[in-house]
Amino acid sequence: MRHAFRLFWTGWIFNLKNLTLSGFFMLNAAILPIFYATIAYYMFRAGTRSGSLLYVSLGAGMMGIWSSVLFGSGGLIQWQRWQGTLEYVIGAPTRLIFVLLPMTIATASIGLYSLATTLAWGWLIFGLPLDLVHPVWFVIALPAAIFALGLLGLVLASTFVLLRNANSLSNLLEYPVWLVTGLLVALSLLPGWTRPISYVLAPTWGIRGMREAALGGDPAIPVAICLGLGLVYLVIGHFTLGYFEVRARRSATLALR
């Protein structure tokens, strides 16, 4: 157990530093969310609905977290393959899931830059008041969302690798998930058939928990659902990773691009 925690901590810190040095990730995580937030802010300001600036900033921050997870975790195994490190990751005596989990959680954690920059930008430029209704709950809701999105990243990492053009899937899935999880739009506005999709995606509950903690409401239920979904993703990721590993070993395609 202690070994697993040490492995997680070391892997998480290492990957966090590694991703922070990547210009692509920093653009996605720290700069683009400022654009999302500014566009959304001007749209709400010009519209008839008086949307809260904090509502918009949190949504834009979560958009950045999802982008980090989507591109970071979705291409994780493929990148290891390109860099020639996948054989070492799989060949290590530690179980594959213990090696990959800190990596996917790190891609979600990089999204903290998104939230920090959108809140700081809103505060500096637009006078966003950083008064949280339930600050303690916010401190719980934020890591819960990061954790659940990181675990969703594990599912993406282990399923995207089975697809030939996973990158294109990442490009495709950015906007629809922003839309269907209600990051800047009320879910009630979307067609009814999208509701089940919204409910099985962690960003829906992650943003709801954070918004209810920040703006008022009952964040306990969304936070609990978010964590519950994270555990479901962990189970799915465990099986899909196992499938990938066995398949790649059997067909000797581990290092093949």
Next chain:
Amino acid sequence: MNAVRIFFIGGYLAYRALFNWIHWSMYVPTMLGGPIFQILFFAYIGRFAGLQSDEFFVIGNAVAISSLGGIFGMAMTIGGERWTQTLSSILVTPANRLALFLGRALPNLVNGVIVSTVGFIFGWLLLDFSLTAAEIPVIALIVVVTSFSCTAFGTMIGAFGLRGRDIFFFANLMIFVFLLFCGVNIPIDTLPDWMQAVSKVLPLTHGIDAARQVADGASLGDVSGLVWTELGIGLFYAVLAYALLRLFEVEGRRRASLETI
């Protein structure tokens, strides 16, 4: 005659070679699927914020996505020549540089028009948006002009690819600058004055404005000023791009840095 051959055949072959990785399974989700969801995303924010009609967002985004081919395509074309180590081989030839680079831009311009057309079609299918038969050719013309100005801007960004390294970072950033400044999703008159001033010198702004006016019933004559301005902006960036390409070519030869990645 040789320049015409370089323009058409050279441009076509370069596109086939540099974008050989584009399979339909990559092209459809990336160049068509993503932009369609972009239109839906902003249209729904617009509905939620009570900002504008679906038409405003379909036109704004469908015209704006024509920039994807021009900006990314040209950054990848010039960056790609460098990456595949073919840049020196091209620049050592006595080929007409204008034909060489414009020929490489043409497929990206066409791609931008295709992406934009698909955006309009899906906007019509999925949202509350329609055009009359008379409006379609005028808007098609505006899309071609706007795609040209975006491709010219993309060529300018690509020119920096002869000198800088992380050109895709900048290209990606510019897409979001366009979304914020060019009135794609935000009415220009609600932006601060300095942003309105910036929007006037960027591609897209006048094209989107013209397309919206046509959808509201204006004729080509009514919006000809906007279309000419969009074309003028495109020509300005095309000239600037050509000058930068020549400058960085000479610099690259002098510093022996053409193939430094």
